[in-house]
C-alpha cells in the first residue's frame with residue numbers, strides 16, 4: 001500500500017528549497033544527461049515533521065512564546081526527554097541532569113572546553129561525522145584519527161588504546177548509532193571501549209543524536225547507562241532533531257550522568273545553553289511526548305528504504321545497510337575510479353552524496369536514505385546505470 005511519503009517527488013522537494021535539495025549545486029543543477037540532481041548528502045529527512053511538533057511551533061508563536069527560555073519550559077522538556085529515554089532505552093535519568101543546548105555541536109565544543117585538560121588532543125574513530133574532523137582544530141586541539149576496523153565496521157580497541165597512549169588525549173568522541181557507517185554498537189562493544197577509556201583516565205563524549213533511529217527490533221544502548229564507570233566518565237549529547245527532523249529548531253540535550261559533571265556544567269554551561277531556541281524546546285517536548293506514533297511510522301518507512309538498498313545491484317560498490325541512522329555508507333573503491341566517487345555519481349547519475357574523504361573515509365560515500373521511496377529507487381537505478389562496464 002502506498003505511504004503518504006511516496007507522493008513526495010523530487011520536484012516538490014526542490015521547490016521546498018531545503019539545504020538538502022538546494023546545496024552542493026542541487027538547485028538548478030543537472031547531471032551529464034540533463035536530469036535534475038537528487039539531494040542525498042545532508043543527514044536530514046525529506047518527510048514533513050510530526051504533527052505535534054508543527055502544532056507546538058505554531059502554538060509557541062500564537063502564545064508569543066518566542067522570548068527567552070523559561071525554567072518551566074526547560075523542566076518540561078527535560079522530563080519529556082527523560083521519559084522517552086526510560087521507555088525507549090531503559091535508562092532513567094533525573095530530569096534535573098538534562099540540560100538544554102542548541103545542538104550537539106555546541107555540546108561537543110563545551111565538553112572539549114570545560115571537561116578536558118587545556119590543549120589536550122581529541123580522539124575520533126574514523127570514518128566520522130564530517131565537522132568532527134575540524135572542530136577540535138578550531139579550538140586549538142589536535143584531532144587524532146583512529147581508524148575503525150572494516151567489514152564490518154567496528155571500533156578498534158587496540159588502536160584506541162595506542163592512540164590514547166601516544167597522544168595523551170583525555171577525550172574520545174563516540175558516536176552511536178554511528179554516522180556515517182550506520183553501526184549500532186552493542187553493549188559488549190561499548191564495555192570494551194569503557195575499559196580502554198578508564199585505563200587512560202579519559203572521558204567519552206557520547207554523541208547519541210541518532211538514538212531513536214534503530215532497526216530490526218534492536219534498541220540503542222546509552223553508553224552512560226552501562227555501568228557506574230561509564231556514567232562517571234561520559235557526557236552524553238542527544239537531540240530530537242534527527243528522529244523528528246527538526247535540526248533548524250535548535251534544541252539539543254546534554255545528559256550529565258554524575259554529580260561532579262552536573263556541578264561543572266552548572267558553573268560553565270551558561271553560554272552553551274544560552275543559544276537554545278524557545279520554540280525548539282517546546283517542539284522537542286512535543287516530539288518526545290506525542291511524537292512516538294509518527295516516529296514509529298517513519299522507522300517502518302525507513303526500513304523499507306533499507307530493503308531497497310539491500311536489494312540494489314551496484315557491482316563494485318559495497319553498500320552497508322545501516323543498523324541505525326538513515327545514512328548508508330557506500331564503499332566505491334572497488335570501482336577503481338580516478339576521481340572521488342561522489343563526483344562521479346553526481347555527474348553521471350545526478351545523485352549528490354557526501355564524499356567519504358570529508359568523513360575521513362576516502363573511496364566511500366554517504367547516502368541519505370530518508371527520502372520518498374520512489375526517489376530513492378530512482379537514485380539507485382541511476383547509480384546502477386552509471387556504473388562503468
Ligand SMILES: Cc1ncc(COP(=O)(O)O)c(C=O)c1O
Nearest residue numbers: 043103104105129175179209247
Ligand atoms: C552524529 C552526528 N552528530 C552531530 C550532528 C550535528 O547535530 P547538531 O545539528 O545537533 O549540532 C549530526 C548531524 O548530522 C550527526 O549526524
